Amino acid sequence: MKPFAYVRATSLQEAVDAHARRPGSRYLGGGTNLVDLMKHDVETPTTLIDLSRLPLNQVEELPAGGLRIGATVRNADLAAHPLVRSRYPALSQALLAGASGQLRNVATTGGNLLQRTRCPYFQDVSKPCNKREAGTGCGALDSTHRDLAVLGHSEHCVATHPSDMAVALAALDAGIELYGDEEGPRQIAATAFHRLPGNEPEQDTVIRPGEIVTAVVLPPATTGAVSRYRKARDRASYAFALVSVAAVLELADGRVRHVALAFGGLAHRPWRATVAEGLLAGAPLTEETVDRAMDAELARARPLPGNAFKVGLARDLARDALTGLARAAGGQPPARLP
Template identity: 85%
Template sequence: MKPFAYVRATSLQEAVAAHARHPGSRYLGGGTNLVDLMKLGVESPGTLIDLTRLPLDQVEETGTGGLRVGATVANSDLAAHPLVRARYPALSQALLAGASGQLRNMATTGGNLLQRTRCPYFQDVSKPCNKREPGTGCAARDGVHRDLAVLGHSAHCVATHPSDMAVALAALDAEIELYGDERGPRRVAATGFHRLPGDHPERDTVIRPGEIITAVVLPPAAPGAVSLYRKARDRASYAFALASVAAVLQLADGRVRHVALAFGGLAHRPWRATVAEQLLAGSAPTDEAVRRAVDAELEQARPLRDNAFKVGLARNLAHDALTALVRAAGGEPPA
């Protein structure tokens, strides 16, 4: 462990100012990912700026009937919150599917969004990795990549984003609230917060230098809408997704009034399935319609040597999730 300085911020302004004074500093929430990466030598910040004492630990209703979730709300508290369980079950289920109970007690909402990939080449400083050290190459492409991306990857990176929560937020049309530079606070759609790797896989998100996640804002749940999160993994607990899906569905007169579908474990970011959504919108959600829509989305997949199984896995997860939601929404089961 390399020595580092420590600053405990008492306000957002103090935190941003400290970041500006200490180039290469990092913000610290629960530390469940950052501290691990420091131990591995992947991260070596000269200064840690502790945000846990800032007043960002509340879940509050918005004036429009949505929820504003502070960035330091613990994952376990958010998963158990009665309004989250009642209005956004996919979010609660996604949080409970991630990590162990002990980690959920420490991990924060903001930190969950900012966690880095679990690609073994990123975590091993003896191996080349464009995400960790741009220009060194991507050892995973021809190496061990069973768990890595089948959608949206590039010649420079095939890593996947590990968050379960972020997948649910993408399907729920959440927004990420940011505070930082002189341009002032801003909001970014959850679907656009994380980046595909392209030529710059070292950039995980669109966050600007020095910006702080202050909250996640969930829109009001549509009347009659139902949601869920499903995850496939190598073991029943404490494992990252091979593939996962978050889905939201609202029916009217037996047809799809609103549908949102997002995949996890398949790409560098949560993958919003806009092709499938467009095909399902306004249609009767029959088995044929659901399968056709999901297949059309996954036609974009470009699996690597050892992870083509993920495409079929994701297809079955999405079909089963949408089938369950059709029944829950009071529609006829797909036939």
């Protein structure tokens, strides 16, 4: 690990000022991802600006019934919070599926959103990677593709985003609050926070230089809506997702009043399944409608050699999640497909 300076910020403005004065600096939350990348020389910050002492560690209930989750709230505390467990179970399930208890005790909400891909070519500085060093090429394109993207990838990057929490936030229509020196506070939708690679795979998010994630805002949970997070992985003990799905469902008279689906493990960002949602809205939740919606959504997939199985796995996980939610919502679940 290369030498670096350390600054402990006592206010948001002090943090953004320090970032502006120190080129090559990085913000530090729990450090569960950034410090690992520093050990491998993937990240080489000149200065770490510690945000852990800022007053951003509370989960607040908002007047309308939503929640505001501070950026330094630990993943373990968020997963166990009674309002999260009762109103947004998919978020709690995603956090519990995402890492061991030791890591959840350290990792933060903001850091979870900003974690980098686990693509082995990104993490190995001896290999070409456009995400790590723009213009060097994508070494993964001619290698093993099993864990890589099937949706939204480009010739410049086929990596996937690793966060479980971000997938749940995308399905829950969360907002991300940011604070920067130039524009002050702003909020963007969780579904718009992460980017597809396009021609600039080095840019994971739409966050601007020097901006800090300050909070996640969850809208009020709809009475009658139920949510669930499912994850398929190589081993049961804290592996990254091959495919995951977060689903929110509300039924009325046997028809879908509201549905939200987001996939993990398929793309460079959490993949909100808007095509499937549009086909399911207002329809009876039957085998036929679920089948048609998943086929339409996944028709855009461009599997690489070795990961075509992800398409079928995503379909199965979504079907299973909707089946379970239909039971929880008091409706008739769709029959299992052969």
